[in-house]
Structures are given as structure tokens and as C-alpha cells.
Amino acid sequence: MTTENETPLAGASSAEGLLAAHLAEQAGRFLRNLPDVDLGTLRRVDGTLHGFGALLEPLWAETMRGDLAALVVTLGQERGYTRRLGRLLAAVDSLTCTDAGVPTPRTAADPARPADSPVGGLLAHHPGAPKARAMLERQLTLARSRSHTAALQELGSSRFHSLADRMTLLVSDLPLRDPAGNNPPEQLLSYAARTGEALEATVSRLPLHRAVQPYNGDALHRVPVPAAEVNAIAAHEDAAWTRAGAAVRYARYALEVCRPLLGDRTEEPLAGLAQLAGQLERQQEAADAAEAASLAARTPRITPATAYVLGVVHADQRLEVEAARHAFSVSWPDFHSSGWLTDPWLARST
Amino acid sequence: MTTENETPLAGASSAEGLLAAHLAEQAGRFLRNLPDVDLGTLRRVDGTLHGFGALLEPLWAETMRGDLAALVVTLGQERGYTRRLGRLLAAVDSLTCTDAGVPTPRTAADPARPADSPVGGLLAHHPGAPKARAMLERQLTLARSRSHTAALQELGSSRFHSLADRMTLLVSDLPLRDPAGNNPPEQLLSYAARTGEALEATVSRLPLHRAVQPYNGDALHRVPVPAAEVNAIAAHEDAAWTRAGAAVRYARYALEVCRPLLGDRTEEPLAGLAQLAGQLERQQEAADAAEAASLAARTPRITPATAYVLGVVHADQRLEVEAARHAFSVSWPDFHSSGWLTDPWLARST
Numbered sequence: 001m002t003t004e005n006e007t008p009l010a011g012a013s014s015a016e017g018l019l020a021a022h023l024a025e026q027a028g029r030f031l032r033n034l035p036d037v038d039l040g041t042l043r044r045v046d047g048t049l050h051g052f053g054a055l056l057e058p059l060w061a062e063t064m065r066g067d068l069a070a071l072v073v074t075l076g077q078e079r080g081y082t083r084r085l086g087r088l089l090a091a092v093d094s095l096t097c098t099d100a101g102v103p104t105p106r107t108a109a110d111p112a113r114p115a116d117s118p119v120g121g122l123l124a125h126h127p128g129a130p131k132a133r134a135m136l137e138r139q140l141t142l143a144r145s146r147s148h149t150a151a152l153q154e155l156g157s158s159r160f161h162s163l164a165d166r167m168t169l170l171v172s173d174l175p176l177r178d179p180a181g182n183n184p185p186e187q188l189l190s191y192a193a194r195t196g197e198a199l200e201a202t203v204s205r206l207p208l209h210r211a212v213q214p215y216n217g218d219a220l221h222r223v224p225v226p227a228a229e230v231n232a233i234a235a236h237e238d239a240a241w242t243r244a245g246a247a248v249r250y251a252r253y254a255l256e257v258c259r260p261l262l263g264d265r266t267e268e269p270l271a272g273l274a275q276l277a278g279q280l281e282r283q284q285e286a287a288d289a290a291e292a293a294s295l296a297a298r299t300p301r302i303t304p305a306t307a308y309v310l311g312v313v314h315a316d317q318r319l320e321v322e323a324a325r326h327a328f329s330v331s332w333p334d335f336h337s338s339g340w341l342t343d344p345w346l347a348r349s350t
Numbered sequence: 351m352t353t354e355n356e357t358p359l360a361g362a363s364s365a366e367g368l369l370a371a372h373l374a375e376q377a378g379r380f381l382r383n384l385p386d387v388d389l390g391t392l393r394r395v396d397g398t399l400h401g402f403g404a405l406l407e408p409l410w411a412e413t414m415r416g417d418l419a420a421l422v423v424t425l426g427q428e429r430g431y432t433r434r435l436g437r438l439l440a441a442v443d444s445l446t447c448t449d450a451g452v453p454t455p456r457t458a459a460d461p462a463r464p465a466d467s468p469v470g471g472l473l474a475h476h477p478g479a480p481k482a483r484a485m486l487e488r489q490l491t492l493a494r495s496r497s498h499t500a501a502l503q504e505l506g507s508s509r510f511h512s513l514a515d516r517m518t519l520l521v522s523d524l525p526l527r528d529p530a531g532n533n534p535p536e537q538l539l540s541y542a543a544r545t546g547e548a549l550e551a552t553v554s555r556l557p558l559h560r561a562v563q564p565y566n567g568d569a570l571h572r573v574p575v576p577a578a579e580v581n582a583i584a585a586h587e588d589a590a591w592t593r594a595g596a597a598v599r600y601a602r603y604a605l606e607v608c609r610p611l612l613g614d615r616t617e618e619p620l621a622g623l624a625q626l627a628g629q630l631e632r633q634q635e636a637a638d639a640a641e642a643a644s645l646a647a648r649t650p651r652i653t654p655a656t657a658y659v660l661g662v663v664h665a666d667q668r669l670e671v672e673a674a675r676h677a678f679s680v681s682w683p684d685f686h687s688s689g690w691l692t693d694p695w696l697a698r699s700t
Contacts, residue, residue: 121584214565215564215672233471234474297655304653304654307654307655307657307658307661308661309661310658310661311663311665312665314665315472315664319669322565
């Protein structure tokens with residue numbers, strides 16, 4: 001929450017003016033935080049360039065987005081491995097219940113915190129558990145330190161310095177498509193509505209009818225295709241959920257840009273988008289963790305007991321994926337029926 | 351459904367008369383079916399002796415029940431292994447999607463048919479899948495043929511012949527506690543209500559608050575206990591669900607005895623009990639299958655790839671357990687609130 005309690009439309013002389021103010025604020029935050037890099041800020045700048053690109057100098061915006069994306073991937077990897085490690089060790093511990101902690105519910109403040117396994121205690125006293133845990137810890141710690149090195153190199157690269165220079169420029173001078181442009185501020189709302197429409201279209205391609213049934217209902221998940229295509233279809237479906245995550249982010253960041261126009265009325269839809277984002281993040285992290293467990297099981301010369309535990313962990317994380325998709329599919333209809341998704345003006349009348 | 355469209359109370363001169371007629375019918379069916387043994391008939395006789403034991407000669411009823419239980423266990427094992435084998439091979443096939451069948455929803459007629467795995471396709475092309483499949487097939491086929499031998503021995507035993515003799519007796523002469531007993535037919539309803547109360551008490555000890563949340567909600571499943579006790583607690587919980595299965599059967603069979611008193615009005619509660627029974631059977635079979643996968647993974651000298659697949663199958667079947675418990679916990683409140691469970695007279699007024 002960056003701008004609070006504004007009077008709606010205060011100081012909003014034009015769409016361009018509001019957009020420039022929003023990007024200046026994000027860029028300022030990025031620069032103040034250096035040498036730490038806040039990925040949220042980078043994603044917000046990228047999302048703003050995406051949602052309101054029609055108002056911006058096209059070549060500049062495109063180059064900027066490419067560099068932002070590369071930076072987010074490189075810096076995000078280290079954090080991703082850290083979270084994946086935490087998630088997988090928590091899964092092994094929960095499955096083996098070697099830790100005697102009290103239940104700690106996942107909170108709204110940390111929607112992506114790994115949950116205890118729904119099949120907790122399944123592997124209590126299993127001889128393979130300590131070795132599997134050690135193997136996951138070793139492999140993911142190694143991957144994390146490799147991505148740490150890559151992140152340090154990126155931060156010393158000329159590409160990063162060029163990006164920082166452009167962020168400095170952004171504080172004062174936003175490259176506009178029409179430098180004399182003076183569109184009405186409400187135009188931002190129609191651009192935001194387009195990100196809402198895109199989100200709607202992306203979600204419409206998800207198999208929500210299946211996910212909304214707990215445990216995927218009965219027998220709806222067998223795909224009537226030759227074995228050779230199964231991997232491709234599963235990967236295709238995972239990718240559709242990943243795209244939904246990006247679409248939620250874009251809609252969220254675009255609405256944030258409109259906050260000066262809509263004031264406190266954006267709070268409810270933004271809270272809804274934050275919840276959806278948390279659910280999709282959780283499904284993404286669980287899918288990545290399942291993949292890591294599967295990869296670890298292909299390590300040469302591991303014992304059958306270790307492999308067995310990794311198999312259980314893999315299935316357990318895919319179950320987390322299903323649980324998160326189920327949560328999303330339950331939240332979505334309410335959120336969607338509010339209608340503001342494709343008409344942010346609705347937020348005014350609530 | 352053995353008796354259809356009776357006029358309520360037709361020919362019901364006494365509780366003893368109705369009970370004798372019901373047991374004579376079951377015994378007749380058992381004898382006509384020989385040498386095949388219908389386990390459902392045996393369970394119905396056992397359930398009737400359990401629910402209406404207060405009217406029967408105690409020593410005879412107790413001995414009969416002991417012999418029936420031994421026979422059901424011995425004959426049930428072969429069928430159990432057959433179903434477990436089918437379930438586990440279907441799970442491996444669904445996880446690897448080597449079969450390109452169309453989805454075949456589980457039907458009301460066969461509620462315990464193994465469903466496709468909710469994490470279907472997870473193991474597509476996994477090198478361990480064929481070996482794991484072959485190992486499960488070999489081990490369970492062996493166990494099944496051993497229990498087949500035991501069943502044949504049981505059917506040739508003096509215990510079985512003695513039981514068959516007593517079944518013949520049952521067609522004409524039910525050993526009553528009071529041979530001159532002539533209680534009002536409605537007394538059967540109060541005995542049936544006791545099986546309903548027992549079911550209510552058994553279910554009240556199940557963790558339904560957790561099962562009713564899809565995927566067990568978040569973080570509610572970690573048991574705050576030392577690792578040494580986790581296995582004991584998990585086994586304890588599994589046993590509680592097994593007891594619920596028995597309690598549903600007893601309530602169902604007791605209500606069937608009351609059908610001549612209540613007529614068609616028993617149809618709805620009996621359908622409800624059949625649904626609950628199917629859900630509990632499914633959770634029982636999945637729990638047994640998970641145990642079998644875990645056991646197979648302890649085979650000496652298996653490859654890590656095989657063990658990995660067995661780990662996935664184990665977790666997959668425990669997920670089926672959770673799904674079936676969830677389904678039960680969703681069905682139960684409606685069924686319970688109908689009230690006839692503890693007052694079968696309610697079935698008259700619906």
C-alpha cells in the first residue's frame with residue numbers, strides 16, 4: 001500500500017500524470033532500497049508498463065520490460081530455491097513428524113507458507129526419511145548457492161546498471177508515446193479493465209470445474225490420451241496455471257495504479273486479488289517442489305528407502321498443488337461475480 | 351432388497367415372529383447359494399443377531415456370531431486381496447496413464463470401485479513403474495492364492511458344516527431367549543434405534559471437523575506428539591474409521607429387519623446408509639492398499655526407481671483415504687439430521 005487516504009481524483013490532471021506519478025514512486029522505492037532489490041517493486045513496474053503500455057513510448061517500454069523480466073528471473077531463483085528448500089524439509093518433517101510442534105495455521109499474512117502435509121505422519125520412523133531429507137537439503141542448498149552467485153554477477157552487470165539509470169530517469173521523466181498527451185484520468189480505468197478481461201480469459205481456460213470438486217471428484221482426471229502425450233498435457237496444464245498467476249499480478253498492479261482515482265474503494269478488490277495471488281503462488285511453489293523431489297530421486301546410487309520417501313514427498317507436494325487449485329477455484333466465482341474485474345468503475349459505487 | 355411392497359405390519363404378529371421370518375429368509379438364501387458363500391448374507395445374519403440379541407438365546411447367538419465372524423474373515427480375505435490388487439494396479443496405471451481409457455465415473459452401483467488417481471499422470475514414463483506394477487501384482491496374487499487355499503480349507507472344515515447345520519435349523523426354529531415370547535412388533539424398532547445410537551456414538555469419535563475440510567484444511571493434521579507415538583495415533587485413527595464401518599453395517603441390517611413394519615419408508619434411510627457404507631468401504635480398501643504398497647517397498651533388493659513409484663502409490667492411496675473420509679463427513683450431517691437414526695418411527699411420517 002503506497003498511497004493512502006487520497007481524496008479520489010486529487011491532483012489527477014491526466015492519465016499520463018497519474019501514470020508518471022505511480023512509476024516515479026515505484027522507481028524511487030527501488031533506488032532507495034539499493035543495493036537490496038525488492039522483486040515486488042520490479043514486478044509492479046513491469047506490470048504497469050504492461051497494463052498501460054498504450055500510453056508509453058513503445059520501444060523504451062519493451063526494452064525496459066525485457067530487462068526487468070531477466071532481472072526478476074535471475075534474482076527470483078535464489079529466493080525460489082530458499083522457499084522450495086523450506087517447503088520440502090517441512091514436508092519431510094511433517095510426514096515423519098520428527099518435530100513435535102503445535103499446529104500453526106497458515107495466515108493471511110503469509111499465504112504461501114508451506115502447510116503441514118495432509119498425510120502427516122505417513123512416514124514416521126521410515127528408515128529412508130533422514131537420508132531423503134539430507135539429500136534434498138544438499139541438492140537445494142547447492143542450487144541456491146549457484147543462483148546466489150548468478151544473482152551477484154547480475155547485480156554487477158552493465159545490464160543492471162543500465163536498468164538502474166533508467167529507473168533514475170523514471171523518477172522525473174516518463175517516456176510517453178505522445179509527449180504532449182493529456183488524456184482524461186479515467187482512461188486508466190479502461191486500461192485496467194483490459195487486464196481484468198485478460199485475467200478472466202486466462203482463468204476461463206483453467207479446469208476449474210474439476211478443481212472445485214474436493215480431491216478432483218471421482219475419476220475426472222484420467223486423460224483419454226496415449227501415454228506418450230500425457231507428460232505434454234500435464235506440463236500444458238501446469239503452464240496454464242502459471243499464466244493465471246501472471247494475469248492475477250497484472251490485474252492487481254493495474255488496479256493499484258488506479259487507486260488515486262478510486263480511493264479506499266479499491267481495498268476490497270485488491271484484497272481479493274492478493275488472496276488469489278497467494279493461492280496461485282502456493283500452487284506454483286508446490287509444483288516446483290514436487291519437481292525437485294522427482295529430480296532428487298533420479299540421483300544415482302540412492303537407496304530404495306530414500307527413493308521411496310522422495311516418491312511420497314513428490315505425491316504429497318502434488319496434493320498441495322491440487323489443494324491450492326481447489327482453494328483458488330472456490331475463491332474465484334465470488335471474486336468474479338463482483339463485476340469490477342472488467343469494470344473498475346464498479347468499485348466507486350460499492 | 352429382499353422384501354418388496356409389503357403392507358406395513360402385514361403378518362407381523364410379534365417381534366419374535368418378524369425376527370424369525372427375517373433370519374429364515376437369510377438362512378434360506380445362504381443354503382440355496384451353496385457351495386458359493388454370499389458374504390453379505392453372513393453379515394446380515396451376524397448383524398441381526400447383534401441388533402436383536404436381547405430376544406435370542408444368548409449362548410447360541412454368541413457362538414453363532416463367533417463362527418460367522420471367523421468365516422467372514424477367512425472368506426473375505428481372498429476377496430479383499432482381489433480388490434486390493436485391482437485397486438493398486440489401477441492406481442499405477444492411472445499414475446502412469448499407460449491405459450488410454452475414457453473416464454469412467456464411479457457409479458452408485460459400485461461405490462467402492464477404485465477411482466483414478468487425483469494425481470493421474472504423475473509417473474508417466476517413470477522407469478520404475480513397470481517393475482513396481484509387476485511387484486504388486488506378484489505379491490498380491492501370491493497372498494490371494496494363499497487365502498484361496500485357506501478359504502477352501504475353511505469350507506471343508508467341521509466348523510463350516512456345523513454352521514451350515516445351524517443355518518438349516520434357522521429356517522424353521524429360531525432359538526429364542528423366551529420360547530413363549532410374544533413381544534409387540536414395534537419392539538424391533540427400539541432395538542434398531544439402539545444400533546442407530548451406537549452408530550452416532552462411534553461417528554462422534556471421528557475427527558469429522560477435520561475431514562470435512564477439503565484437503566484437511568491447512569495445518570490441522572500435525573499431531574503435537576513425540577515421534578514415537580505417531581504410528582500408534584495414526585493406527586488408532588484408522589481403527590476408529592474401521593469401527594464406524596461396522597456400526598454403519600449394524601444400523602443398516604437392523605433397519606432392514608424393520609422393513610415389514612415400515613414398508614417403503616425405509617427406502618430413503620437405507621439408501622443413506624448404503625451410501626455411507628460405500629464411502630467407509632472405499633476408505634478401508636484404500637487404507638489397506640496403502641499398507642500393501644508400503645509393505646512391497648520393504649522387499650529386499652528392489653531398485654530405487656521401483657521404491658520411488660511405490661512411495662507415490664502409497665501417498666496416492668492415503669489421499670484416496672482422505673477423499674473417502676471427506677465424502678463421508680459431507681454426507682453424515684444431512685443423514686444424521688433426518689433424526690430417524692435414533693427413532694426409526696420417523697420413517698413412518700416422512
